[in-house]
Amino acid sequence: MxxxxxxxxxxxxxxxxxxxxxxxxxxxxxxxxxxGVEGADDVxxxxxxxxxxxxxxxxxGLWYCYHDADLYREWQWTERYPAQPELQRYLSHAADxxxxxxxxxxxxxxxxxxxxxxxxxxxxxxxxxETVSTRFLIMTxxxxxxARPPAFPGLEEFQGEWVQTANWPDPGPDLDGRKxxxxxxxxxxxxxxxxxxxxxxxLTVFQRTPHYVAPAHNRPLDPDRIAQHVTRAxxxxxxxxxxxxxxxxxxxxxxxxxxxxxxxxALLDARWAYGAHAMTTVFSDQSTDQAVNDIVAxxxxxxxxxxxxxAADAERMIPRAYPLGTHxxxxxxxxxxxxxxxxxxxxxxxxxxxxxxxxxGVQLRDGHVELDLLVLATGFQPFVGALYQxxxxxxxxVPMAEHWQRGPMAYLGLLTTQFPNLFLPTGPGSPSVLAxxxxxxxxxxxxxxxxxxxxxxxxxxxxxxSATEEDRWKAxxxxxxxxxxxxxxxxxxxxxxxxxxxxVFMPYPGGFNRYVEICEHRFGADHFxxxxx
Numbered sequence: 001m002x003x004x005x006x007x008x009x010x011x012x013x014x015x016x017x018x019x020x021x022x023x024x025x026x027x028x029x030x031x032x033x034x035x036g037v038e039g040a041d042d043v044x045x046x047x048x049x050x051x052x053x054x055x056x057x058x059x060x061g062l063w064y065c066y067h068d069a070d071l072y073r074e075w076q077w078t079e080r081y082p083a084q085p086e087l088q089r090y091l092s093h094a095a096d097x098x099x100x101x102x103x104x105x106x107x108x109x110x111x112x113x114x115x116x117x118x119x120x121x122x123x124x125x126x127x128x129x130e131t132v133s134t135r136f137l138i139m140t141x142x143x144x145x146x147a148r149p150p151a152f153p154g155l156e157e158f159q160g161e162w163v164q165t166a167n168w169p170d171p172g173p174d175l176d177g178r179k180x181x182x183x184x185x186x187x188x189x190x191x192x193x194x195x196x197x198x199x200x201x202x203l204t205v206f207q208r209t210p211h212y213v214a215p216a217h218n219r220p221l222d223p224d225r226i227a228q229h230v231t232r233a234x235x236x237x238x239x240x241x242x243x244x245x246x247x248x249x250x251x252x253x254x255x256x257x258x259x260x261x262x263x264x265x266a267l268l269d270a271r272w273a274y275g276a277h278a279m280t281t282v283f284s285d286q287s288t289d290q291a292v293n294d295i296v297a298x299x300x301x302x303x304x305x306x307x308x309x310x311a312a313d314a315e316r317m318i319p320r321a322y323p324l325g326t327h328x329x330x331x332x333x334x335x336x337x338x339x340x341x342x343x344x345x346x347x348x349x350x351x352x353x354x355x356x357x358x359x360x361g362v363q364l365r366d367g368h369v370e371l372d373l374l375v376l377a378t379g380f381q382p383f384v385g386a387l388y389q390x391x392x393x394x395x396x397x398v399p400m401a402e403h404w405q406r407g408p409m410a411y412l413g414l415l416t417t418q419f420p421n422l423f424l425p426t427g428p429g430s431p432s433v434l435a436x437x438x439x440x441x442x443x444x445x446x447x448x449x450x451x452x453x454x455x456x457x458x459x460x461x462x463x464x465x466s467a468t469e470e471d472r473w474k475a476x477x478x479x480x481x482x483x484x485x486x487x488x489x490x491x492x493x494x495x496x497x498x499x500x501x502x503x504v505f506m507p508y509p510g511g512f513n514r515y516v517e518i519c520e521h522r523f524g525a526d527h528f529x530x531x532x533x
Contacts, residue, residue: 009035011452012124012134013103014110014390017045019140019425019441021091022066025098026449035132036104043095043104046142047087051172052165052188052375053195055084058216058276058331062229063247064438065090067240069233071097076226081218081276081331112391113137115420120461120533122421135461136452138423139387140441143433144492146385148378152183154356154363160372165192166380173373175199181362181369183354184377186211190330192377194338203344204369206354206362210319212300213330217275241443244511246436249277252284256292268299280325287325288483297324307336316348326486328433382492383408383428383506394419407495407504409474411465411529412519414444420464423448428506429473433493435512443516450523451530460532469529474504481505 013023016038027034040048057064061077071094078086095101109127116123122137147166155162161173165188180200182189185207197203229236240246253259253267271278279296286292301318308314317336338344347364355363361371381388384404392400395418403418410416413430414423425444426432432440451463481487487505490496495504508515522528 009033009134011136013138015140016043023445024100024103034103037108038106039109041106044088044091051084052168052192054191056081067237072233110390114393136421141386143383144380146381152357158357159359162374165377177201178373179371180373181371182375187330189377190332190335194334197338197344206347208349210317211330212324213332214279215275216331216333240439241516246439246512252281255285256283276331293323309340313346322489323485326489327491411470415465417465417467420462431512431515432507434507462533466529480509
């Protein structure tokens, strides 16, 4: 059943992923008239579109989920790190459990939205040409949801098939016995490559930048462990908001100088055995001290050397261009081992760059690779892709892209000046991609419920961020991020102004637990930093 037709709403929710499902659930719970729009034909958001072979989350399912105690008790994950089909089923189950499907219009896109100052409402234009009016606009469109457009000359001439991991079709292309090429070896590429290799006659991996890759050590979930978590369902949220990442990833053991060489080796072995993002939190100073970072990085480089049979390929796959943890850690199941297969070839684009795509494959500076399927795992337009694509215009008609031209930033990551009544769950200025996105979305939606309820009780129709407090919040993020190695290296979390080299670190780096405490204090102090009218 689709959402009821109408033109006036209390809330317009854009996106039916993690945040959109929860926002519709909670805002209908408090009696608001809610419309959700979603371009896909079902719920799931990023887990609807990222259905490439091998797609799975890199946080444990026992934590990467909603923390509604009743829902938690009735769902059982089958694996430590759930794969895309299971994540899609879970989000579909939550949507049904909370009866939010009726709030959504699927296969419906927001084309533009402008702020009406006279009425204190947003006027939104849908792809159908219909205009709807809403008091509040909530953009639950995700921070990594819009694929970076392909920028390879000649792609339009390619006579084979090409697909993007971020928009994998359903059904997907036939892989068996084909000559496949994949460009990109970050998180999505790392997951897809072992699966493509098992199906292909020949797989060519075009590596742009080598990345640090940690093992997932994925496995079926132990029923006893599930039972232990279920018995704590009522307490799990308290545990989530007490952790810097909103998960249970081990915390740093302390500064590297506190441990001798043998103790460091034992710590590294233990973290490698734990797997995944535990390698980014071995020592408390590895994110700020290059020498300490090198200790962990060299340990991981040795793992590459001991796994990849070809010494030349191993050296090509060793990251040296950036410190460990300054790009998101990729998590693998058999990635490095895949390069020991006879049907897999590695091409380092640092040594032999792509000149163009041809009718039959990829032309390199030195040689041509014949292909009949090309996979592009080339990343996303982070933080702003979906927002800019939605053509949002704030007070005075200012476009969001112009408002943020010196770097995206919102007060507490939730509202930005000149865009009243526009909520940006897990937006720039919040922990966002540095924390569990389920927890971040749940927390932000509850803050939105608090703000809306406060406004209703006091007869307000407009809320916006204080320009002064937004500037102070941006300055606080700058203060916290400057000591980080990540701040100095180009990565998707840093906006760089090319004219003067100034940098804006977009997510809040102080930890999800500290961020929750700050929000509790400011909301408790008469919603400090928000202006109502």
